[in-house]
Amino acid sequence: MFKKIGIPRALLYYDYYPLWHTFFENVGAEIVLSDRTNNKILNDGVKYCINEACLPVKLFHGHIVNLIGKADCLFVPRMKSVARNEYICPKFTGLPDMIRSSVPNLPPIIDCEVNLRKSNAQLKEAFFEAGSFFTEDKARIWTAAQIAMEANDRYRKQVEGGRLPAQILENRQVPDNDGLRIAVIGHIYNLYDDYINRGLLGKLYENGARVFTPELIQGGIVDGNAAKLDKKVFWSFARRLMGAAMHFAEQKNVDGVIYLMSFGCGIDSFIAELCERRLRRQTDIPFYLIVLDEHSGEAGINTRLEAFIDMLKWRKRNDSDLSAHG
Numbered sequence: 001m002f003k004k005i006g007i008p009r010a011l012l013y014y015d016y017y018p019l020w021h022t023f024f025e026n027v028g029a030e031i032v033l034s035d036r037t038n039n040k041i042l043n044d045g046v047k048y049c050i051n052e053a054c055l056p057v058k059l060f061h062g063h064i065v066n067l068i069g070k071a072d073c074l075f076v077p078r079m080k081s082v083a084r085n086e087y088i089c090p091k092f093t094g095l096p097d098m099i100r101s102s103v104p105n106l107p108p109i110i111d112c113e114v115n116l117r118k119s120n121a122q123l124k125e126a127f128f129e130a131g132s133f134f135t136e137d138k139a140r141i142w143t144a145a146q147i148a149m150e151a152n153d154r155y156r157k158q159v160e161g162g163r164l165p166a167q168i169l170e171n172r173q174v175p176d177n178d179g180l181r182i183a184v185i186g187h188i189y190n191l192y193d194d195y196i197n198r199g200l201l202g203k204l205y206e207n208g209a210r211v212f213t214p215e216l217i218q219g220g221i222v223d224g225n226a227a228k229l230d231k232k233v234f235w236s237f238a239r240r241l242m243g244a245a246m247h248f249a250e251q252k253n254v255d256g257v258i259y260l261m262s263f264g265c266g267i268d269s270f271i272a273e274l275c276e277r278r279l280r281r282q283t284d285i286p287f288y289l290i291v292l293d294e295h296s297g298e299a300g301i302n303t304r305l306e307a308f309i310d311m312l313k314w315r316k317r318n319d320s321d322l323s324a325h326g
Ligand code: SF4
Pocket: 054, 055, 056, 057, 089, 090, 091, 092, 187, 262, 264, 265, 266, 267, 268
């Protein structure tokens, strides 16, 4: 039996940490989180991961390296699908194999499969597999699973109610600004990892902006908007981003939209384009695309962000009828 489990503070940590944390705690595991992303984690990620991967996957490798020697085992679930008839990016499916083949001196990896494409029943198997590394008591594992699912539901409700938990925001307080209203669209692990996005949300808050992200919109609204597309987007996270963009385009309740895109991400490469086209067709809301990779410099992002904010302020003050698209 293992005692300490290492969980990388990367990728789906931002979506599922309350679920995982509650579950492992209730089966008696001690949880070790990797450090917040820093320069060493980025460098290790770039060193050990294949060049072709996107920045978030490279960073995940760095977080794995950060946990070596701190835990008896690492949690890298093989995530295939998190919703009926949908998939998530294939990189999540291959993540345990990528890690095993790229990072040396690893402790054992718990890589239970999560595939809810056909039904939620498979989740039970995943819980039993993961829990069996810490206890032989099946009743305890099932009780832990139920408590964890309740924690997950509370977390979703809290986020959709407009409040991001402190642990996700890394204990930063969100100011109640009433200046510009700016939507920031992107994968959750790009939005809330301050290192990866060069402190984007903090900079917007400092400029008095109120920030809206896809997670803060109720799931039903996102789903309803995404369903209006001619063809179903069958990648769960892409559907969330597209549904959010369509919501902002329909409500016209933001002054600007920023899309955070990972270089090398197939999903972002066309969802960003679809979001921009939708906004241009339906609104005159300015759109700003930031592409993140390991070479993104903070100064470059700052300069363009300041120009974007100045332009939004100017439009708000003077004439919002002016075209945002030239
Ligand atoms: S969805 Fe895009 S950013 Fe996320 S892991 Fe897949 S390729 Fe990388």
